[in-house]
Amino acid sequence: MTDAHSHSTHDTLADPRNDTIMIYVDGAIVPKDQAKVSVYDSGFMLGDGMWEGLRLYEGEWAFFDDHMDRLFSACKAVSLDIGLDRDGIRDILDRTAAANGMVNDAHCRLMITRGRKAKPFQHPHLSQWGPTIVAIVEHSTPANSLQSRGIRLATVPQVRGLPHSQDPKFNSHSKLNCVIACLQAEQAGADEGLMLDPHGFVNTTNACNFFIVRKGAVWTSTGDYCMNGITRQKVIDLCHANGIPVFERNYSLYDAYGADEAFLTGTFGAQTPVAEIDGKSIGGGSGAGPVTLRLRDLYKDLIARTVAAQKAQRG
Numbered sequence: 168m169t170d171a172h173s174h175s176t177h178d179t180l181a182d183p184r185n186d187t188i189m190i191y192v193d194g195a196i197v198p199k200d201q202a203k204v205s206v207y208d209s210g211f212m213l214g215d216g217m218w219e220g221l222r223l224y225e226g227e228w229a230f231f232d233d234h235m236d237r238l239f240s241a242c243k244a245v246s247l248d249i250g251l252d253r254d255g256i257r258d259i260l261d262r263t264a265a266a267n268g269m270v271n272d273a274h275c276r277l278m279i280t281r282g283r284k285a286k287p288f289q290h291p292h293l294s295q296w297g298p299t300i301v302a303i304v305e306h307s308t309p310a311n312s313l314q315s316r317g318i319r320l321a322t323v324p325q326v327r328g329l330p331h332s333q334d335p336k337f338n339s340h341s342k343l344n345c346v347i348a349c350l351q352a353e354q355a356g357a358d359e360g361l362m363l364d365p366h367g368f369v370n371t372t373n374a375c376n377f378f379i380v381r382k383g384a385v386w387t388s389t390g391d392y393c394m395n396g397i398t399r400q401k402v403i404d405l406c407h408a409n410g411i412p413v414f415e416r417n418y419s420l421y422d423a424y425g426a427d428e429a430f431l432t433g434t435f436g437a438q439t440p441v442a443e444i445d446g447k448s449i450g451g452g453s454g455a456g457p458v459t460l461r462l463r464d465l466y467k468d469l470i471a472r473t474v475a476a477q478k479a480q481r482g
């Protein structure tokens with residue numbers, strides 16, 4: 168939800184139907200007020216789980232295979248056995264959407280944790296009943312204000328970590344690093360935190376990937392230290408396919424402050440314009456600039472083509 172002063176990249180139009188949605192929890196699809204997991208759950212106790220955010224278009228989960236590639240890789244890396252193949256996951260998502268009568272404008276948070284523990288301690292072997300699988304699918308239309316006003320970013324002291332501490336590519340339940348960054352941004356009077364890498368180069372925001380546009384060229388970080396965002400990769404691919412110069416490179420706040428446009432990417436909001444960084448207005452400080460708008464159109468078209476292809480493939 169949004170108020171007059173602040174918003175986030177995940178603001179949605181108010182939808183009272185979300186009060187009574189049906190949620191998938193470990194094999195059952197139950198009303199929201201009955202959707203519960205144990206206080207002994209590994210995800211609740213330790214943040215020991217992985218999640219994916221997916222969007223539903225025309226009854227298809229856009230870029231489903233990309234999401235499953237990321238999820239299965241992350242779970243393999245932390246020895247979390249999902250116990251299902253990707254068709255099994257798709258069946259859960261489809262059944263949950265169907266139980267809610269959803270075909271479009273829906274967003275799923277799929278969560279897989281190591282399961283319920285025998286005792287309230289850290290050791291993974293204590294997670295004896297698992298995994299725990301939950302799929303929350305909500306009616307979701309990004310708020311118009313995100314496009315018209317843009318997001319205000321503040322650079323925050325919290326940085327992205329090196330991969331040998333907790334690899335930022337893990338979409339883990341524990342998002343404390345990002346939550347701290349978001350709190351710092353909020354305390355600085357902004358909507359979302361712009362995070363630097365350990366060397367001081369601009370990296371990403373606490374919830375989305377970050378791009379700037381300078382003289383018609385699109386720049387984003389090298390990809391080290393940030394989430395391997397699916398929307399990020401689609402935008403890079405679209406630039407290559409449509410003759411828009413794109414660079415994955417190190418750059419500093421100096422380059423970001425002087426950008427003609429800046430935008431965020433994520434499954435939820437696709438491409439969201441940035442209005443200001445640290446109080447400095449970007450591209451006039453309002454809605455999306457011309458390159459961002461062009462990429463939005465190309466991305467919409469890509470979704471339509473992908474969804475049609477996925478439908479045809481499934482027969």
Ligand SMILES: Cc1ncc(COP(=O)(O)O)c(C=O)c1O
Nearest residue numbers: 374375376394396397398433434
């Ligand atoms: C920290 C962070 N960055 C970026 C993203 C965007 O990734 P995607 O485009 O795959 O939704 C996410 C979403 O999970 C995220 O948590």
